[in-house]
Amino acid sequence: MSNPDGQGSALSPVISGLFIAPVMKLFYIKAATLSMTLLSFVDDGTILAQSKQLDDNNVGLRKAYKIIYLLFVAFALVLEHNKTELFHFSRRRDAYNPSLDLGYAPHTSATPLKPKTYWRYLGFYFDRGLTFQEHVCYYATKAFTTVQAMRMRGNSTRGLSPKQRRLLYRSCVVPIATYGYRLWYFDGARNKGGMNQLKRMQQKAALWITGAFCTSPTGGLEALAGLIPVHLMLKKLATRAVYRVATLSDTHPLRSMLGEGLLKRAAPHARSAALMTPAMQGKVKSTVMEVEERVHTLTESFEPFAPEARPGDRLLDRYADHKLISNQYQAASAAIIYKGHHELERTRYVSGRVTTPDAELNAISCAVRLAVKQANCQHIMVFTDSMGSAHRAVDPGVHSGQAFSLSVCRALEEWFEEDDLHRITFVYVPSALWWDIHGEAHKYVTELKVRVGRRKTDNSIDTLRSRAAHSVLDSWNSTFQDPTYQGSEFLELQQPDGRPLQPSYLNGGPWLSTFGHSITEFTRVCRCITGHAPIGAPASMSSFAAAIATLCTTPDFSGILQLL
Structure with a gap:
């Protein structure tokens, strides 16, 4: 739909909202028998339909589109037909993919229309089965190429310091890689392929930050660079995001999809969890169901519009x-x-x-x-x-x-x-x-000491968020004990109290926070700790000895760690 105030104008969203709001209200009145849902994001509108057959969807969508068209004409607005797209979602393997036009037709030799394999809307890539594989592939590739481009900002001898490289990666690349992750990351989701793409991307970033060789183990490099493994990072973000739902307003649109206890003053959507039977709730796997299952742990209440x-x-x-x-x-x-x-x-x-x-x-x-x-x-x-x-x-x-x-x-x-x-x-x-x-x-x-008993105890949102962070740190520390993860030659260091040094993403971790100010020093330390030398080169014991000497003589590090 065209913008009545000119796209890009400062008043564009406001003017569009004023014009489109009555159109949406009248649409629901006139299309009450069609069971359609109309969404609007500034000047982009979406009509949603659901039925057993694709042809039934097409009939309802044509009627709904006609109602919208006539309402726009009545309000002196214009629909841009050349931007209109139709997309069908189906989990049936024999179902057709959508065509580019509103007039749907299967892809045969008799028609030039070619079905789309995915649909891009507001930066999200939808495929027919809503697996979001294309979405993960697109943003993982974009993040990977961004890391590749960052390599011109420094190497193992010059350029940005390791601390600056880690900051650049976490600030610019991680938001790209995790954009829209709640679409595909939730309990029960099949995301192994997408997760592997993100792991390869972070491996490349860890190699750039540490200056280590490409044959170095990924687990050890992530620990040295202070980068939490991708699957644990997503687990932490997803867990903390669940509790943020409790801070939404009572009429937030997301509440309309949740269960009865979380609806507040929002009207339940036709596909809301509140309208599902217990048997159906057990079968459905999605972010909404994950929120429904976990958010009740939070007992703190909020007033978004106090x-x-x-x-x-x-x-x-x-x-x-x-x-x-x-x-x-x-x-x-x-x-x-x-x-x-x-x-x-x-x-x-x-x-x-x-x-x-x-x-x-x-x-x-x-x-x-x-x-x-x-x-x-x-x-x-x-x-x-x-x-x-x-x-x-x-x-x-x-x-x-x-x-x-x-x-x-x-x-x-x-x-x-x-x-x-x-x-x-x-x-x-x-x-x-x-x-x-x-x-x-x-x-x-x-003097007041009360044990935590069987009675329900209040939990603040910061406590649950902190617990989620500590949980993934514990999982990371447990995984780090496996020699196949950290590397069989990984040099184990101890704290003054005799405990082994553990990886952490806080402040860059213990290794990066100590040596991250110098490019060459951190590179030598990483190569020493991982025990990796260039392929085909002799065992350069002098380089390892020099790195160990650096470990022992660095003022900031002496007295803090001890070599085994």
Whole structure:
């Protein structure tokens, strides 16, 4: 459909929405008997139909297209027929693929129409059976060629440093490779072929980052470069994405596809999980069903459109001069309220499974709500060793612990309105100072110890996201113990406490974070650790000895690791 305001204009999406919204409303009224679904993305429209036979789809689509055409004419809009495409999805092996035109015809010698093998829409590549093999192949190839092109930015002797190469790969290539991964990566999906393509792409990136030889084992190179294996990276991203569904608004279109417990105020779609029988839910494998199965682990609730989070009405928008943050070394306290040197009140309670910032935010929320209730209170000073939690306490947006932030914002808003002289100051105090009041609060909090029993325990979203990250790290460490993965000649290093050094993607991992500042040094170290020399060259013991000497004499590394 053509754009009434000119494609590319700043007002294009707005004007298109104003014109197309009534068209979509009237379409659903006039096409109520056709059981069609109409989607619109700015000036791109899609009509969806589902039936037992392809011919039945064609009849319904022709009628729906005629209704759309007449509505566009009535609104003085134009449909661009030459851009119209028809595509059929079917899991039957004998089903025909779609043709390029709206007039569908099988591919025979009597017609020049050739069926399309895939359909590109909004950057996603759909095939007939919705296996998304073409989608994975396209973006894996694009990522691979991008890595190949990056090789001109450095080699084993000059160019970008290993740290910069890893940053460039993670910033520019990984988003390309994982674009739309939730289409094809979910429990029960057959994606072995696509996964192998991505593994080969990352192997090429690891070779470029480390400067090692192409015969080096992929597992060892990924560990040295701080690159988590592709299948574990996707597992972490998919698990964390499941919990983000809980942060969606009550009327978000995605909720219409979920089960009854997650619908909220969204109307169920005709193919929604809420309308499936239990037997059908057990057969269907998709991202939606994966969300339906796992998201209930999260017990935290969110308010995506809380009144306190509206721009202009946020606490810091209205009372910016009432809040101060101090970085002076003062004292730290938990939920213990003092007036001068006199203790007024203290409280503590169980927070459930939460991260340290969540617990700190919980304590700040409790302290603020108690402080504003004190008579003749003009200035509140909150001492904390977590300034991140202090900033989050007055941020009403969607984040882990949003309920605590909203309670702080609501309490402070009422308190600020009572008197213009009311102020609150957050003071940063390192816990290492061990101020006596901080010690008292620490002792008071740690005395409360409640075991995790059989009862359902609250889980914050950051806790579950952190658990997903630790889970894939544990899987990576377990896989790394296999000599066939890391390489039979991989040089094992130990930490000062005797534990073997384990791979990690945090800060580039232990090897890259130590030697990644020098190209030649990191290259020599990688070749030494993997035990690989150029093919056909003699066993260059002098090079290995020089690399080992580098390991032992590097100031940043001595005293941290020990060679076996």
